[in-house]
Amino acid sequence: MRLLGVLMAAALLLSPGAALAQAKPKIGVTLHPYYSFVSHVVGDRAEVVPLIKVGFNVHNYEPQPDDLKRVMDFDALVTNGVGHDAFAAKIVQAAGMDGKLPIIYANDGVALIATAGYEGERKVPNSHTFVSITASIQQLYAIAEGLGKLHPDNAAYYRQNARAFATKLRQLKARYAQRIAGGGDMRIKVATIHGGYDYLLQEFGLEVTAVIEPAHGLSPSASQLRDTINKIKSADVNVIFSEIEFPDQVIDTIRNETGIRVYSFVHISDGPYTKEKFEEAIEYNMKQLTDAVLDVRGQKP
Amino acid sequence: MHSQLVRPAGARREGLYLLGVCGVILLAWAAMVAQRHVVPVKTELAPWQITAFGNLNPAEQGLFGDLWATAVEIDALHKDNAGVWPSVEDLSDLAMPPFPQDAMWEGRGRHVWTANRAEYAGGHAVVYLGRTASTKDARTFALVLAHRHPPVPPSKETRDPPREKAEGAAAGPADAFFTVWIHPTGDTPFPPIAKLGDLAQAGWKEIVPVRGADAPKGDKK
Numbered sequence: 001m002r003l004l005g006v007l008m009a010a011a012l013l014l015s016p017g018a019a020l021a022q023a024k025p026k027i028g029v030t031l032h033p034y035y036s037f038v039s040h041v042v043g044d045r046a047e048v049v050p051l052i053k054v055g056f057n058v059h060n061y062e063p064q065p066d067d068l069k070r071v072m073d074f075d076a077l078v079t080n081g082v083g084h085d086a087f088a089a090k091i092v093q094a095a096g097m098d099g100k101l102p103i104i105y106a107n108d109g110v111a112l113i114a115t116a117g118y119e120g121e122r123k124v125p126n127s128h129t130f131v132s133i134t135a136s137i138q139q140l141y142a143i144a145e146g147l148g149k150l151h152p153d154n155a156a157y158y159r160q161n162a163r164a165f166a167t168k169l170r171q172l173k174a175r176y177a178q179r180i181a182g183g184g185d186m187r188i189k190v191a192t193i194h195g196g197y198d199y200l201l202q203e204f205g206l207e208v209t210a211v212i213e214p215a216h217g218l219s220p221s222a223s224q225l226r227d228t229i230n231k232i233k234s235a236d237v238n239v240i241f242s243e244i245e246f247p248d249q250v251i252d253t254i255r256n257e258t259g260i261r262v263y264s265f266v267h268i269s270d271g272p273y274t275k276e277k278f279e280e281a282i283e284y285n286m287k288q289l290t291d292a293v294l295d296v297r298g299q300k301p
Numbered sequence: 302m303h304s305q306l307v308r309p310a311g312a313r314r315e316g317l318y319l320l321g322v323c324g325v326i327l328l329a330w331a332a333m334v335a336q337r338h339v340v341p342v343k344t345e346l347a348p349w350q351i352t353a354f355g356n357l358n359p360a361e362q363g364l365f366g367d368l369w370a371t372a373v374e375i376d377a378l379h380k381d382n383a384g385v386w387p388s389v390e391d392l393s394d395l396a397m398p399p400f401p402q403d404a405m406w407e408g409r410g411r412h413v414w415t416a417n418r419a420e421y422a423g424g425h426a427v428v429y430l431g432r433t434a435s436t437k438d439a440r441t442f443a444l445v446l447a448h449r450h451p452p453v454p455p456s457k458e459t460r461d462p463p464r465e466k467a468e469g470a471a472a473g474p475a476d477a478f479f480t481v482w483i484h485p486t487g488d489t490p491f492p493p494i495a496k497l498g499d500l501a502q503a504g505w506k507e508i509v510p511v512r513g514a515d516a517p518k519g520d521k522k
Contacts, residue, residue, distance in 0.1 A: 111370070
């Protein structure tokens, strides 16, 4: 009788129902930085699952059948929600999950800045809040709060994790701010290949004078490139920030025609999804940025 | 007798088909353009408000963005620290921008930050005042955080008039809110806390951001 009881208990533990009861909630994410943010916030208490597979360009992504199956398995979805992952809304709708799947819009409380390159009445919000430290920290807290409402037992744990990662990121930024402290003027004129770095540049006190490619994924035509080169020349730009994915020949042309130094950023939107990705990429970007500042000041390390 | 209707020679029907095809192409093109078109955000402003999108210079935009993000953390610190607002020194030690005197501080007006706390009926508040040392770089800023203690609802006497009318302009948890204000001079007196409505009368302007929640809804469901 006693043995029967043990066997029944073991069977219960091994049953799919028991496995389901112990399964961690699945939190979907749309972009690489959000994979990192959510992984840090939930720790080992939830599974973080990318909505789309590696290798696609998120700027022009069209939903795939696999995405619909995947989203139906999510307990919540964390999104950028200001233009960088519009595909998520299409997938949720196509999967019939509208109103059923809790969606956390990480940027709802974030103060957006206008995209450099769009002037006057055409000012539009910049969706690249994830290529920054300060706006990312605000999103971390928003994610912790949103997920905490869904899992009240974990709310304090999520907030604690968000704060720990935020502290780490702030210390990282302070280290790079220290590199350029007390060394001279921050009024450096900057041109960027893509409008995705405005938040990072702004928090380091750099102003974008010209944007070469306001719309991502579109290489400038010959006439646009000529206009850009003229604009950079007339704006008396000190440094150009490109991105690693941009065609080398365009950068070489700009460098050769203008004689201006070029540094490259990472857009944090490709490669494997990892918990460390954001931290590694943003540190790379801060190193590039501070290298450029030191270079312009004639203090190149 | 066999009869057959013979249509006159002409291109009328083909012309209609062609017109139809052109119409479909035009509609498809219009739909595509509409989908790709970037929609500027419009913000409704009260007389005491300005928009972070259009009324701040780049240094001020950076300062505002820092204050707006740090306000969330200040509120969290206040909650986790038995209702004590962190000091300016605390915030600087924690490297919370814009309080550390780092390279960015140098180029954005070298603001001198002080804090003033106050109790009021139904809650308490703090003002972090950053007086600019260089008005040509950036104006003076004030970050105001207020924390109501439920279950005391805000009465007409305790409500903050600008906030009341600017509902939706600021963000924060249900029992707290924060606002960021700007003043043109560097030697402005400390803003009144007990009655924040006086801020507008004292020449302060509330800065209203475009938040993610205000962005075009086409990206959301």
